[in-house]
Amino acid sequence: MDNTLLRNKILDAVYNAREKYMYCVFGFSDESEQSLLHSIIHSTGFTDYMFWGGYTDAERKCLGIFPSVPETEYFPISFIKFTSDKFSSLTHRDYMGKLLNEGVKRDILGDILIIDKHSAYVAIYNQNNMADYLCNSVSKIGRATVRCQLMPEGFIPDITKAFEIISFTVSSLRLDSVVAGAIHSSRTTALKLIHDGAVTLNHVQCTKPDCIMKCGDVFSVHRKGKFVLQENGGLTKKDKTRVNIKKYI
Numbered sequence: 001m002d003n004t005l006l007r008n009k010i011l012d013a014v015y016n017a018r019e020k021y022m023y024c025v026f027g028f029s030d031e032s033e034q035s036l037l038h039s040i041i042h043s044t045g046f047t048d049y050m051f052w053g054g055y056t057d058a059e060r061k062c063l064g065i066f067p068s069v070p071e072t073e074y075f076p077i078s079f080i081k082f083t084s085d086k087f088s089s090l091t092h093r094d095y096m097g098k099l100l101n102e103g104v105k106r107d108i109l110g111d112i113l114i115i116d117k118h119s120a121y122v123a124i125y126n127q128n129n130m131a132d133y134l135c136n137s138v139s140k141i142g143r144a145t146v147r148c149q150l151m152p153e154g155f156i157p158d159i160t161k162a163f164e165i166i167s168f169t170v171s172s173l174r175l176d177s178v179v180a181g182a183i184h185s186s187r188t189t190a191l192k193l194i195h196d197g198a199v200t201l202n203h204v205q206c207t208k209p210d211c212i213m214k215c216g217d218v219f220s221v222h223r224k225g226k227f228v229l230q231e232n233g234g235l236t237k238k239d240k241t242r243v244n245i246k247k248y249i
Contacts, residue, residue, distance in 0.1 A: 007040050013065040014046045021067040025075055027107030027125045028053070028060040031203035031218075037063050053110050054079060054123045055156045059226075060110045062125060077110065078131040079121050079151040088144030089117040098141045102134065113159050121157045163248045167233070169240040175201065175219070176209035182245045183224045198222035225249070 013024040029037060034051055041049055050070035053061035054077040062075055084090050095112050099122065108130055110123025124131045135148040168181035179199060180190035193199055194209045200220045201211065213219075213229050220226045226248045233242030 003036070010037065010040045011044065014041065014044050017048065017065050017067045018046070023064065023066045023074060026063045027127070028062055028110045028123070029107065030060055032200055032205065034061060034063070035203045041065070052077070057161060058111050058123070060123070073154070076126045078124050078126040079155050079157060080124060080131055080134060081119065081121055081149040081151060082141070083119040083147045083149070084141065084144040086118060090120070090141055090144055094141050095120055095122060098138065099134070102137060104130070104134070113157055115159065121151070121159070161248055163246045166245040166247055167243065169236055169242055171240055173213045173232070173241060173243070174209060175199070175206060175211040175213055178213050178229060178243065178245070179219065179221060181243060182227045182247065183221055193221060
C-alpha cells in the first residue's frame, strides 16, 4: 500500500477511536512495516494501540487501534492446523506458496509455525470467513494430501521457536563484518547484500555497511535468515571481538 494512503488510513482510525469510540484492526504486517506504522501513530501522540500476531513471539502482527486499553480478544486472528500424510514432508515455502495461490493476500497471512515435517499452524486474519474458506478448499499442498483443522477461538499455539548459536570473531562490530560471519560468507559478499538492500537492521532496511551494531540488535538477510546479536564474548589475544549470534531456524 502507498505510504500516503496508509498514513491516511491510520489517521482515520485514530480519529475514530478518539472521537467516535470505534476500534479498528488492520491486517498482518511484517516487522519493517510495523516500524513504519508505529512511527505514524507515535507522531499523533495516540497511545491506545497494540500489535498482536496471535501469540507472544509472533513476527507478523496485526495493528489494533482502540478507544481505550487494547485487548487481544478483539483481533480477528484464527489458526488453521494443516496435517499431511505420513509420506510427505512440507516446508514453510510449501505452505506459503499454496496459500498465496489460493488467493490469500499477504496481509491476511500471519506466521506459519512448523510443528514437524508433517504439520504446521498458520495464523489467518479471519476477514470474511477466510479461515473457513481455506479449510474447505485446501486438500492438497504440492503432491501431499492434507487435512485442515480450524482451531478453537482464542487458541494460542504452544511452540518455542528453534535457533542455533553461531560464534565467530570480528575486528569490529560493523554491520558488514557481522553479516559476513552470520551467513558464513566473505565480507565482499556481505557488502553487496547490504548495498543491494537485502539486509534489515532492527526491522529497517540498512545500506550502511559501517553501521556499528550493539547487543540485542536484530538483523535479517534476504533468503539467509533472521539473526540476533547476543552479548560479545570479549577480546581474543589478537584484539578481535568474539561474537555470538542467535539464528532462528
